[in-house]
Amino acid sequence: MNQRLRRSPTLTLAGAIASARLTGETVYSLSTPTFPDRTGAIADDIRFGTTLTPGNGLAELRDLAQTSLFNKWSLPEHECIIVGGAKSSIFCIIRTMLPAGGKVLVVSPHWPSYEDLIRLAHLQPVFHETRADDGFEIDALRLREALHESRARALICSNPGNPTGRVLGKREVDTLCRETADAGAILLLDESFSNIVFDVPKWHDSVCSSEDHVFVINSFSKNYHLQGLRLGACLVHRDRTAPVIAAHQTLLSAAPTPSQNIALRIINAPEANPEDYSEQRRLMLDFAAAQGWPHVATEGGFYLFPYVEYSESFRRKLEVHRILSLPGETFGSGYRDHLRVCFGKPVTEIRAMLEILTDVVNGLPGRDHGR
DSSP states (O other): OOOOOOOOHHHHHHHHHHHHHHTTOOOEESSSOOOOOOSGGGGGGOOOOOSOOOTTOOHHHHHHHHHHTSTTOOOTTEEEEEESSHHHHHHHHHHHHSOTTOEEEEEESOOHHHHHHHHHTTOEEEEEEOOGGGTTOOOHHHHHHHHHHHTOSEEEEESSOTTTOOOOOHHHHHHHHHHHHHHTOEEEEEOTTTTSBSOHHHHHHOOOOOOTTEEEEEEHHHHTTOGGGOOEEEEEETTTHHHHHHHHHHHHSSSOHHHHHHHHHHHHSTTOSOOOOHHHHHHHHHHHHHTTOOOOOOOBSSEEOOBOTTHHHHHHHHHHTTEEOOBGGGGOTTOTTBBOEEOOSOHHHHHHHHHHHHHHHHTSGGGOOOO
């Protein structure tokens, strides 16, 4: 079968921004983050390594992932595996756990790479849309019906939500766990923004029991701003680890040794944790509220996903002012009139963008903001 794959929309936009900046052009991204290079201060103190690590990763990094990325989970029968990015773990899990042609239910709005990874694994994505007017909450009855009608054998959901910024509540996580178990499906919880959380009590409460069909995925790249290292981790029940590790070894042998060593050094450094984005979040939420854009206040991650009725013309005008963005349908066909707004940037960049955004909004005919 000829597999037609698209380029990642988010990486394409990030690449366009980086290329423009290399020429000296002042250009901003409304929808993707701006991360600093974090190796400079400790460059002389990094141990790289050129030999392969064990297939499940360095023991020290696995221990660190347990305490830093998965610290809210108590899953004694699960094992931690270090992987070459969250994408590779998602691919390896769904490819080995499902038969070719099987269906994966994707809770939407969703990170667009889910769809691409599912298709690459010769599986079929089916989309379960949550509603903006319900705060993007997951309804148990609708989810049960979707699993039954689609006959999906896997469900994937991001928590905190990308692009919604929602943190799933305890009831929702229990619903996901129970309904997938009843349907004979596996559950993939993508927690790639686990260390960037604003509603901390809600976040620590959003766990479920140690079920063998639950897989928890995480990312050093997002949480510690180490995208170039391509490094992630996942919790897999011990009865299911062998095929996942075998698939990952087939792809990569092991997560790159230099990346694992660099991550260990940076994460253990006193300056390890990036800024908490509280000020950037406040600025963006205040702006969205001032425009009358219906939105869910970000509880985790560095995105919000407001409804913007005039989003297409707004995006065109922003592009003239060299602010590039992603259309809402990138994250699901039912979200055309939404925008993913990213505040994962320095405060100075946020303020510069907001000046331009304000001018563009003020110049829109009628200023008919919101619904």
